Amino acid sequence: MKRFKLFLLISSMAFFVYGQNPEWFYATTDAPSAHSLKTNYPDQIQILDTFIEVSAVYMSRDASMQLKNNGNLHGPGYIFKSNEEAARTAIYNVQEAHLGVLDFTIDQDDFVNQLLTQVDTQNIGDVILDMEAYGTRFNTKPAGIQASHDLKDRWQGMATDVGRTDVTVEAFNHSFTDQISVILTIPGSTYPDEIVIIGGHLDSGDFWLQDNAPGADDNGSGIATLTEVLRILLANDFHPLRTVQFMAYAAEEIGLYGSADIAENYADNNKNVLAVMQLDMTNYNGSAFDIAIISDGAHTSGTLNLFLVDLLEHYNSGGEHPITYDFSYCGYACSDHASWAANGYMASFPFESGFGEHNPYIHSPNDTYAKMGNTAEHSTKFVKLGLEFIVETAKTAQMGTNDIHRPQLMVVVKDRSLIYDLGAVQADGNSVVVFDPSGKKLVERQQLKSSGNLSLQGLPNGLYIAVFKDKNGKAYSKKFLLK
Numbered sequence: 073m074k075r076f077k078l079f080l081l082i083s084s085m086a087f088f089v090y091g092q093n094p095e096w097f098y099a100t101t102d103a104p105s106a107h108s109l110k111t112n113y114p115d116q117i118q119i120l121d122t123f124i125e126v127s128a129v130y131m132s133r134d135a136s137m138q139l140k141n142n143g144n145l146h147g148p149g150y151i152f153k154s155n156e157e158a159a160r161t162a163i164y165n166v167q168e169a170h171l172g173v174l175d176f177t178i179d180q181d182d183f184v185n186q187l188l189t190q191v192d193t194q195n196i197g198d199v200i201l202d203m204e205a206y207g208t209r210f211n212t213k214p215a216g217i218q219a220s221h222d223l224k225d226r227w228q229g230m231a232t233d234v235g236r237t238d239v240t241v242e243a244f245n246h247s248f249t250d251q252i253s254v255i256l257t258i259p260g261s262t263y264p265d266e267i268v269i270i271g272g273h274l275d276s277g278d279f280w281l282q283d284n285a286p287g288a289d290d291n292g293s294g295i296a297t298l299t300e301v302l303r304i305l306l307a308n309d310f311h312p313l314r315t316v317q318f319m320a321y322a323a324e325e326i327g328l329y330g331s332a333d334i335a336e337n338y339a340d341n342n343k344n345v346l347a348v349m350q351l352d353m354t355n356y357n358g359s360a361f362d363i364a365i366i367s368d369g370a371h372t373s374g375t376l377n378l379f380l381v382d383l384l385e386h387y388n389s390g391g392e393h394p395i396t397y398d399f400s401y402c403g404y405a406c407s408d409h410a411s412w413a414a415n416g417y418m419a420s421f422p423f424e425s426g427f428g429e430h431n432p433y434i435h436s437p438n439d440t441y442a443k444m445g446n447t448a449e450h451s452t453k454f455v456k457l458g459l460e461f462i463v464e465t466a467k468t469a470q471m472g473t474n475d476i477h478r479p480q481l482m483v484v485v486k487d488r489s490l491i492y493d494l495g496a497v498q499a500d501g502n503s504v505v506v507f508d509p510s511g512k513k514l515v516e517r518q519q520l521k522s523s524g525n526l527s528l529q530g531l532p533n534g535l536y537i538a539v540f541k542d543k544n545g546k547a548y549s550k551k552f553l554l555k
């Protein structure tokens with residue numbers, strides 16, 4: 073396989089150059105990578121435990137750098153953990169999913185269509201150039217730290233300019249880096265505790281490239297996309313029913329540090345995050361289609377991915393805002409969505425191209441706006457999808473939407489049966505489909521009673537998603553673990 077050839081080639085070079093780094097730390101990574109490292113560099117990694125496809129490891133900085141090119145699109149390939157306990161428990165976290173029930177409905181057409189016409193390509197390009205101009209946004213570099221504070225000021229200024237005193241912008245400080253993560257909050261008027269997140273990392277570079285890391289596409293483009301989504305929502309006096317948070321993460325490139333820290337904090341505080349969209353590289357048009365929906369195992373949510381497909385079909389299958397899409401994949405921890413998924417939250421990652429067709433200049437001094445043709449045209453597609461995602465998940469207060477319909481959906485797994493109670497969901501015409509995390513349909517049942525059980529005999533142990541639908545097609549999903 074291409075993945076392993078590349079892996080071995082790069083590993084042998086890397087140890088020669090970087091063999092002096094003494095740092096060791098805890099992390100999670102995918103089990104095949106952990107075992108491959110163990111085979112090739114037995115002295116550089118300890119595998120503490122493995123559950124399903126994820127391993128808790130203690131490894132050297134040298135070992136971690138090998139994962140970087142182990143089949144990943146561009147991410148670090150591991151998630152940093154602050155101690156052994158955190159690493160060991162993280163691999164079992166899927167059992168304690170913090171999943172709320174999201175009503176996957178599309179009913180904000182008037183408002184969304186009004187927003188879609190306002191996307192400004194030049195604005196996106198200007199922000200990409202501003203990000204590129206730091207030279208580097210590596211998390212330990214003064215320019216990288218400055219960039220994080222400047223972004224906070226930029227977003228705060230945008231809210232202040234339109235007189236939104238209810239919108240807050242905060243620094244999320246991390247103990248391991250002086251670079252801050254930035255969190256902008258638009259509070260929900262009716263369900264403030266229900267949170268929808270759209271985010272991307274603000275840092276650039278990696279351990280190999282710290283000084284000349286313009287990071288225009290990776291991830292200046294994601295930050296520019298977020299900023300344009302925010303600009304349009306503010307310009308249209310967006311007041312959501314649910315709380316919306318924009319996040320710019322610190323230090324993604326060295327192990328998803330920023331997002332892992334935030335997602336862990338949210339899970340510890342039982343925050344009810346309903347859906348997370350990750351934007352990391354949006355401006356390189358490398359495939360025959362526009363958007364690749366990353367659908368890799370347990371790291372993105374099959375249910376949320378299908379909702380993105382719904383949105384794209386509904387708003388972008390033709391007309392004035394056509395967007396084409398396909399599915400693709402990336403390696404373990406290839407971006408910040410993995411931090412949310414690892415804490416049991418539903419996350420999706422729409423990406424600029426299919427696997428292997430992405431911007432070839434990332435993590436090099438050539439990741440510039442010029443190399444993308446001095447246009448932000450491709451990113452406009454992601455601004456549109458981002459607007460659709462936020463408005464349809466958080467819903468607008470000003471369009472007079474009724475209260476969000478919320479059934480009490482209860483799901484328990486016992487003796488290889490899925491016991492369910494759909495609460496207030498109408499009894500006639502309900503259905504359920506059980507998927508594995510790759511989206512494969514395993515069990516399907518029509519004409520479901522409002523409570524009962526579903527045999528899971530014959531399914532192997534692992535993580536699954538049950539999607540219940542009422543007779544109107546409204547979907548409610550739950551993750552569960554079979555063991």
Ligand SMILES: [Zn+2]
Binds near residue numbers: 146291
């Ligand atoms: Zn990135």
